Amino acid sequence: MSAEVDTIISNTAGSMLKALNHLEAELVKIRAGKANPTMLDGIVADYYGNPTAINQIANISVLDARTISVQPWEKNMLAPIERAITMANIGINPQNDGNIIRLFLPPLTEERRKELVKRCNAEGEHAKVAIRNIRRDSIEAIKKMQKDGLSEDISKDAEKEAQDLTDKYISLVEKHLEAKEKEIMAV
Numbered sequence: 001m002s003a004e005v006d007t008i009i010s011n012t013a014g015s016m017l018k019a020l021n022h023l024e025a026e027l028v029k030i031r032a033g034k035a036n037p038t039m040l041d042g043i044v045a046d047y048y049g050n051p052t053a054i055n056q057i058a059n060i061s062v063l064d065a066r067t068i069s070v071q072p073w074e075k076n077m078l079a080p081i082e083r084a085i086t087m088a089n090i091g092i093n094p095q096n097d098g099n100i101i102r103l104f105l106p107p108l109t110e111e112r113r114k115e116l117v118k119r120c121n122a123e124g125e126h127a128k129v130a131i132r133n134i135r136r137d138s139i140e141a142i143k144k145m146q147k148d149g150l151s152e153d154i155s156k157d158a159e160k161e162a163q164d165l166t167d168k169y170i171s172l173v174e175k176h177l178e179a180k181e182k183e184i185m186a187v
Contacts, residue, residue, distance in 0.1 A: 012138040023127035045084035
């Protein structure tokens with residue numbers, strides 16, 4: 001019976017790690033004043049009738065700390081890429097010179113920085129909720145196993161282990177949020 005409990009706990013840890021990785025991916029997309037090619041991840045342009053990620057139809061590079069260049073592999077893709085970036089509403093206006101699209105990141109104002117911190121905190125709260133939901137599901141599975149004959153001691157130990165995992169991952173979320181806030185608020 002203990003092998004099933006170990007499986008539940010390891011699945012719980014794996015799911016919580018996925019929630020933390022998702023948070024990291026979302027925080028990378030929130031710009032902190034520095035140009036980063038991953039800011040364009042998730043933006044899709046119309047490529048011959050198919051929605052395609054920009055990084056699959058163009059070369060994305062960082063020219064300097066505040067400039068990203070997007071060079072399509074086909075010149076006729078300039079307009080669709082430019083339109084996709086504008087529609088994504090990431091707070092950057094693309095500059096098209098006929099060969100390359102440049103994205104100039106404006107310096108962040110204090111108000112914008114606070115807005116970005118709020119957005120980071122919202123993402124962090126989503127991650128915490130996901131982690132707590134994973135804990136709830138694993139504890140429900142353990143209680144179900146207890147009804148099916150698992151000893152109460154093993155059940156309580158497994159619930160405590162699920163809670164310890166939850167505490168660990170919640171504190172990791174807090175650390176990520178603190179680091180991102182520090183990065184955003186640095187002038």
